[in-house]
Amino acid sequence: MxxxxxxxxVNRLAKALTKHSGLTQSEAIKAADGRLVQLRENTLNEIDQTVCHILDLAKQVTSLDDPRVQEIYGAANRIIAMAGVFEKTELGEAAYSLCELITRFRNHGKWSAAMVAVHVDALQVMRQVQDHDPAHCTALKLGLRKVVRIRRLIAKLGGP
Amino acid sequence: MSMRPAGSDPRLNLSKTVVLIVQNNQSELDILGQVFIGFGVKAIRKYLSLQDAEEVARRVDFDLIVVDGDFEDGAGFAFVERLRREREGRNRLAPVLLVAGHTPQSQIYRARDCGANFVVAKPITPKVLFDRILWLVQDQREFVESDGYMGPDRRHKAFGPPPGIKGRRKDDLSPEVGFPAGPDLAQSEIDALLNPRKAVA
Known part of the structure; x- marks a missing residue:
């Protein structure tokens, strides 16, 4: 050893910091948001399709060793990446919670279709979040956290 | 961590910056690409394949590399590790941002230790990305080369572990406050430092 x-x-990027040329943070964000407008509709459609895909997959999975579990995890991870960029923060958080739940299933070797179903339902609700009261969304997020926490508690107590 | 110069509105001129983006799906690649175009970047190379990205990184000098940490089996982390370990590599010292969605606990240390300058959680909004680029621009950490790690110093402060603990370096700063080196300042001198005023003739 x-x-x-x-x-x-030499930090190659250091030269990008300037006093007079270039963009300030607010100018850069405005310009980037302008560029993202053209992707918005397609991305939201893709998020919808991904939620539907998760719904289909989740219905078929009965055990943790099913390869579709990884597909659900990957799909939820894609929603995390896309939703928050287009102001669907709650949807991204619900997807994150699903990924966290699957990770805990893997850590403890158990699959719970009911706990996944709660998350999938939440994803569907969150996708249409503009139709819901903010308090409703907050309650839903807290509910998902509880589900993940319950999974941890069950595992701690050595339950199924 | 605040790396922004005090009392200024920093500007970034990225028009001559060459950026490499590697993502594991087209939508995320498009999103990041458009954000960089909005930031004024003109030279962007986008790849869905780590193999293709690795091949271009052997030929082109990049000022910034953005790598997806969500490739299966930690392939994104391995990409950064190989980049850092390639002794004669053009981009061995290039700033690298690793972007990651949900990362299982088993992979968190790998993300930290692969050699990226920063690991950033998705979603990567324009604000998040601009802030992290500002961090990168002002990053002055040294490069560490060892058997187990190659990349920017993972310590953001040079205090290191306490004296007598393994891992401390000879140039780590002491946590102890030393004795004064000269006479104390007078109250009027302290006031002048805190509230400087122009001299009036």
Missing amino acids: TAARTFKY
Whole structure:
């Protein structure tokens, strides 16, 4: 084993920081938001399709070793990446909760169709979040957190 | 962590910046690409395949590399590790942002230790990305080369572990406050430092 070596190096990006040219944060964000408008509809449609895909897959899975579990996890992870960019923060959080739930199932070797179903229902509701009261959404998010926490408690107590 | 210069509205000129983006799906690739175009970047190379990205990274110098941490089996982390370990590689020292969605606990240490400058949680909104680029621009950490890790120093402060603990470096700052090196300042001198005023003739 060799000793660690540290050295200074030139940061290639440092030259991008300027005083007069370029964009300030607010200018850059405005310009980027302008560019994202053209992707908005297609991305929201894709999110809808992904939610439907998760719904279909979840109905078929009965055990953790089903390869479709990874497909559900991957699909939920894609929703995390896309939803928050287009102000669907709650939807992204519900998808994150589903990923967290699947990770806990994997850690403890158990699958619960009921707990997944709660998340899938929440994803469908969150997709149409503009039709719901903010308090309703908050309650739904808290409910999902409880489901994930219950999974952890059950595992701790050595339950199914 | 605040790396923004005090009292200023920083500007970034990314028009000459060459960016490599590698994502594991088309939508995320398109989103990031459009955000960078909005930021004024003109040279963007976008890839869905890590293999293709690796091939282009051998030929082109990039000023910024954005890698998806959500490739299966930690392939995105491995990509960054290989980039850092390639001794003669053009992009060995390039700033790397690793973007990740939900990361299982088993992969969190790998994300931290792959050698990326920063790991950023998705969703990557324009605001998040601009802030992280600002961090990268001002990143002055040294590069660490060791058997187990290659990349920017994972410590953001140079205090290191306490004296006597393994892992401390000889140039780590002391947590102890030393004795004064000169006479104390007078109250009027302290006031002048805190509230400087122009001299009036």
